[in-house]
Amino acid sequence: MKLYYAAGACSLSPHIVALEAGLPVELEKVDTKAKRTASGEDFWQINPKGYVPALRLDSGEVLTEGPVIVQYLADLKPESGLAPANGTAARYRLQEVLGYINSELHKTYSPLFKPETPDAVRAERKEYLRKRYALLEQRLATHEWLVGDQFTAADAYLFTVTNWAQHVSLDLADFPAILAFQKRVAARPNVQSALKAEGLLKAA
Known part of the structure; x- marks a missing residue:
């Protein structure tokens, strides 16, 4: 399999x-x-949507959309616990959280990365994000992870988008549980490896 990526995206x-x-x-x-792509391919030909991630399967098919890709990967190794079994209540909870992060956080960050976005829109989007983080703060104040009692694909997604806060000057000081969660995830060896591979963390 091949994962098409952009550093920190x-x-x-x-x-x-x-x-x-x-x-x-x-x-x-x-x-x-x-x-x-780094090898010179026209990315439009790989993913007509034009954005990452895209996962080329061994069959040659290309799968897109992050929340779908993480579930696909997790299902290849069900023993990893990264996604509860299909058809279970816990799996629907995972999909619920992935959907929330995708629609309420991920897409809200998007205009904050565009220099032409007016200041008034930036302020409104940041306030919207704070309201959406408040719900997750409640969960993480009493639970180590978003779904169940172990790290799942949802935690990887929340960690990824919340990392963007520092790049758009979004102050999360009022969310201590979120900040503690970020440190907890960042300390995981595999997360460290991913960050290093993408050039986001200098190798020791």
Whole structure:
């Protein structure tokens, strides 16, 4: 399998999940502005949506959308516990949280990365994010992880998007449980490996 990624983008989430599951995944960096891969491929031809992540399966098919890719990877190694079994209440809870992060956090961050976004819109988006983080703060104040009692694909996704806060000057000081969660996830060996591989953390 080959994972098309951009350093620090939402593709970090399936990268982490692949490492946590012990799955051999080849990495291919994408220039998201030029839409070219590191090996010179036209990324539009790989993913017509034009964004990462994209996962080329061994069959040659390409799977897109981060929340789907992380579940696919987790299901390849069910013993990893990265996703509860399909059809269980816990699996629907995982999908519920992945959907929440995707629609309420991930997409809300997007305009904050665009220099042309007006200040008023930036302020409104940041306030919206704080309201959405408040719900997750409640969960993480009493639970180590988002779903069940172990690290799952949802935690990888939340860690990835919340890392963006520092890049858009979003102050999360009012969310101590979220900040503690970020440190907890960052300390995981496989997360460290993913960050180093993407050039986000200098090797020791």
